[in-house]
Amino acid sequence: MTIGSFQLSVADCTDMAQPSVCKYLRIVAKAIADLAPGFIGFPAPEQEQTTMNEFFSIARMPGVIGCIDGCHIPIQNPGKQSPELYHCRKGWMSLNVMALCDASLKSTDLVVGWPGSTHDSWIFTSALCDRLESGVHRGFLTPFLTPNSEKEILHNIAVMNGLPLEHGDEHADGDSMQPEIFAAVNGRGQVRRANIVERHF
Known part of the structure; x- marks a missing residue:
């Protein structure tokens, strides 16, 4: 929309002059930008x-x-x-x-x-x-650059090895999770993490 060739194409299709397309394009774009935060x-x-x-x-x-x-x-x-x-x-x-x-x-x-x-x-x-x-957002998984606690070390091990994370009450309600994830958090995931911790320490 920002280049003249696009505006010429729109002008041809709508039987308008290119300067008119440019003028109303600016109005429409501003209206969209004003409404965007709500959507x-x-x-x-x-x-x-x-x-x-x-x-x-x-x-x-x-x-x-x-x-x-x-x-x-x-x-x-x-x-x-x-x-x-x-x-x-x-x-x-x-x-x-x-x-x-x-x-x-x-x-x-x-x-x-x-x-x-x-x-x-x-x-x-x-x-x-x-x-x-x-x-603030739970879906962003990144390791700590310099882990300073046991919890942060376990977090890094889980993220780098693709293991489910334990965040206390975050996973307290099994009904809110997919069955496969809930099973992993409460079973095989903990076993795999324990084995990795033993190998690293």
Whole structure:
């Protein structure tokens, strides 16, 4: 939508002049942006288990609350002070956009506005990493960089070996979990983790 060739195509299809398409495109885009916060957002804590169950039913992968990917949106040369910042690795001017979605492909987060030369990892770190590592969202599993307690060490072992995690009351209600996960947490998962701990220590 940001390049003239697209606007010319829309103008031809709708029997409008390209400047008119550009004018109303701006109005529509602003209206969508104003409404977006009411429709785009991470699942609330009480909805996370439902989201995890939906992902689990698709790929049998537990603990997932979203899928993430980046996309380069072509733009015209912005002509600002440092236009080379918008020159992406694909060879053209772009904005690097990061998006997340749930199991129904509904957008749950959009990070827009970074120049095309910005690396995906920088956008992720700047926009999402702190929020996910804060522990607010249960579906983000990452090892502690410098574990300082027995619980953190066991967490790292579980994450790195793909074992179910024990988080006290988080898994207290077996009815809220998939049967396979509940069985693993209360049986084979604990045995496997105990064996790994014995081998490491």
